[in-house]
Amino acid sequence: MTAARPKLEVEKLNAWFGTTRALKDISLGVQARSVLAIIGPSGCGKSTFVRCLNRMHELTPGARSEGTVLLDGEDLFSGGMDPVRLRRRVGMVFQRPNVFPTMSIRENVLAGLKLNGVRGDYETIVQKTLQQTALWDEVKDRLGESGMRLSGGQQQRLCIARALAVEPEVLLMDEPASALDPIATAKVEELIDELKEHYTIVIVTHNMQQAIRVSEYTAFFYMGELIEYGTTKKIFTHPERRQTEDYVTGKFG
């Protein structure tokens, strides 16, 4: 483990939906170019946590968050941080593929760039990101077709390509493979393995085996609290907390 500064530092993060507290004093660090898996039973706050990291949480009516989240030392919640700009540095992939239905595959990939008026060599970007997501060979002859014609697994990979085209530093993935069949899941996991060379990844998953396969670090959440955080190996071979042990061995949740 390096002693370098973590890419993301979270300190006493709290989040509310109206008066209900969803996150209680979460503090952890995410190492650069590594994969952090967030596990925990339904409703434990995993998705809420991740949505705080790119300030999407506050978009829900009545939702708010407090605390410190540092990205390379910069406070995400400070007045000077523009949430829109932040989301270009911290990208997100959702549980269900959400390809833009009226746009072609090419337009989907470039959506984040074109809508923000970012100029660039579009064709190269399209090819590069689709190659990164192992989609290029399957769609290179039909980039002008609607994105909705692809299978579920392909659509999800297209969404990942779209997120990568914006060149974020951190990629948040909220159960990205839960709606996919096993082969598509395997492809997404392989993709994550390759992506972690360049990106810092935080993945929410309810699939323990997936967490073991893809991540170096794991954080276990329960009822809005961070119960345990450590290397994936430790969490799944000899965790320190009884609750963690009980959860990963399937005694609850």
Next chain:
Amino acid sequence: MKEQADPMAAEMPRAVARRTPSPYRWRRATNAIMTGLCALMVAIAVVPLISILYLVISRGIGSLSLTFFTHLPAPVGETGGGIGNALVGTLYIVGLACFIGLPFGIGAGVFLAERGDGKLGHAVRFTAEVLSGVPSVIIGVVAYGLVVMPMHRFSAIAGAVALGILMVPTLARSTEEMVRLVPRSLREASLALGVPAWKTSLFVVLRTSLGGLVNAALLSVARAAGETAPLLFTALNNQYWNFRPDQPTASLTVQIYNYAISPYEDWHQKAWGAALCLLLLVGLLSLTARALAGRRQTGPA
């Protein structure tokens, strides 16, 4: 389960149905009666439509000719002439009305869908509902007060304002419905890419619901094209061609009205022709809307 087949069993149902009044028989009878009643209702509802179509087509078809479409009306007492200026006038006024009605209507609809859950949203929605119930002649009076009086003249623009106001409420509600159909996940996907909220509304949400919006717009235009009362004291009428917004302009609906109440048989004839013309115009708009709705993906798959 009985092992032996009862030879009587097969005969029983038919015999029973024929001889004894069973509940099954009553149910079948009730079903037949109700179905018949429904068919009758449909016929009653369709009859007026068919009779209108028949009437207008049969009486108006005789008047249609190239002259009819392209010539100005003949002076009083003379025969001949056409409704060229009225036809063009309707297109002109409705076209102008679109510039007013479409942006406000669609804009209001988008606002209601995206941010319409607060007090302002409720107020706007309530206003739209009330407005849609206001008789069109009242809208005409309002336009008279707003445009005709300050300008001291009747004009096409006054008519356009009246029709535009008319278009807004229904268009706003339809737009709101179509935009609400766009799933939240698409909005979130766009926001997560770092696209500002206003651009998300415009270029993602609106684009996705475009098919439905075009449909709604065409239908509201069709409705506006068929209005008479608001134009009576805003655009008034004009015997000649007019392309200036500040002058009174002829329109199909007003022309039909004028011709119909006149004492001249020739003009009555022309009224039927004009009515057929209007019917075709509105029908064309509606059919186009329908065709487009069928072809495009109006919302998410």
Next chain:
Amino acid sequence: MEKAHHTSREFERELRTLRDRLLSMAGRAEQQIARALESISNRDDELAATVIAEDVKIDQDELEIDEQAFLILARRQPVASDLRFLMLALKIVTDLERIGDLAVNIAKRERDLKRYAPAPASRRIELLGQKVLTALQQTLDAFVAEDADAAEQVIANDTEIDALNMHLIADVISDENQSAQDVARSLALSSVSRYLERIGDHTTNIAEMIIYYVRGRDVRHHGPPRKAQ
């Protein structure tokens, strides 16, 4: 301590079955050692023959446990303590099977020793045998109680067993006044001593695995055990 149960009762049952089988196999191994030693003390041919015949059951146990563990691994993909338990099961099964084989080897020596008069060293063999048997019993108790400290104690005590063995062999083979018969007897005795010492080593292996299971720390090949935190 109130233990939570796996949500899947079937899984819970599978783990319990595995555990029971392990304990029964260990019990059998214990019994084999005890009987082998008894057959030498009492010069009992029949008992020795029984020990040799019963070994097949231990081999059977090994196959069954391996299969059970394999199925659990495939079906349940266990993690954390469950995974460590599986590792424990697979590893100690080998040790227990070897212990069984060593008991058989001891029983085979019974016939050799029967021909000769009891040697002075026989007492020491009995003592060594007792210590080895006790060590195994203590290890199994530690397993049942999930007591890593007790397991550490067993590992510490093994040095004593090694020492006893070495002295015994040294004395037996260095005895000057030996007839040809004496030499033959000495060889048999030193064999038994060595077997017992190896049983002690296998027992130590089992104890190390128990520490791994309970504490989650691998203490194998690390020399003398360190105190727990």
